[in-house]
Amino acid sequence: MGKKIYKLIFLLIVMDFFIKKIFEGNVDGDVHNQFNKFSRGEFKNRAMIVAKKSKDKFNLSTTAEYARGLVRALADKLGGGKTDVKGVVVSTRDLTGELDFQDKKQFMGVKQYIIDREMSGEEILDLCDKLSGSFVGLSFSVGDSELKIKPKAPKSAKPSTKGDQPKVDFCKLKTFNKDVAEGLLFDIPLDFKKVEINHEFIIDEIVISDELKEEAGGDFSKIKDLALRKGKIVRRIVIDEGEEEVREKDFEA
Known part of the structure; x- marks a missing residue:
């Protein structure tokens, strides 16, 4: 398949x-x-x-297995609204040009792309869909819900x-x-x-x-x-x- x-x-x-x-x-x-x-x-x-x-x-x-699901659940709740988002996207691929990141760290071929900016829920969901093979660990709040994910692989x-x-x-x-x-x-x-x-x-x-x-x-x-x-x-x-x-x-x- x-x-x-x-x-x-x-x-x-x-x-x-x-x-x-x-x-x-x-x-x-x-x-x-x-x-x-x-x-x-x-x-x-x-x-x-x-x-x-x-x-x-x-x-x-x-x-860590639930990170992506939790990010998606809160992003869906956020919808078109925006919030401050901090965290990392971890990948072995070069995501330059695919991802709007603020900094990058690399060790043993694993790249950590630092995210620290305002995003809408729709943007977060799009990021998750586009980078389905990468680890997405983002921390943000939506209303009375607060999500914190460790920013590491x-x-x-x-x-x-x-x-x-x-x-x-x-x-x-x-x-x-x-x-x-x-x-x-x-x-x-x-x-x-x-x-x-x-x-x-x-x-x-x-x-x-x-x-x-x-x-x-x-x-x-x-x-x-x-x-x-x-x-x-x-x-x-x-x-x-x-x-x-x-x-x-x-x-x-």
Whole structure:
């Protein structure tokens, strides 16, 4: 399946976060891009969430996998309005001429483009669409919602070797927006005080179709980027320090 097909589907269900899409069977380009750097293996402590609720206010902390989804969710809420935006776009490509950035840092072939300017929600969404293969970590506020994302490249996708859990603080969102909370916590009631969610990605197979081989023409980088990952997501949920609930979903993306 090519990028054009993924992008078409992506535009239809843009507001859902990628784990929710998998569990509801709505795999699209956004989901594919979450996994196109993964090899076969078991990847623990992924897409982690710590959510706290006080009255109607949500304090949501996540690992880096949710950065793009959170940026899109708030940008969609902002719409044509403008706000001050700070953060980075991380890519191995030279984005000069494609991206309006204020500074650039580079290390080991990875480029960090510094964003520090006023942007509309529509501009942010357009940036996300145009740079679908890049990491977008932008911090900004919309009304009573405040999003903060660490301005750095997330760690690469490597199979788990240690049992240490990472800190769940790469992305932080304070909001009264129930829709965003429901997107992350789609399978639990929202009458909690604290929720902790942890995922394990189990990749059993890299699916490379004959069509993809022909399209790539021996370009192994393109094959790696467009090949589908097939496996299972294990979702572990602890609500208000109760017993752990485990849910599983097979997927191909």
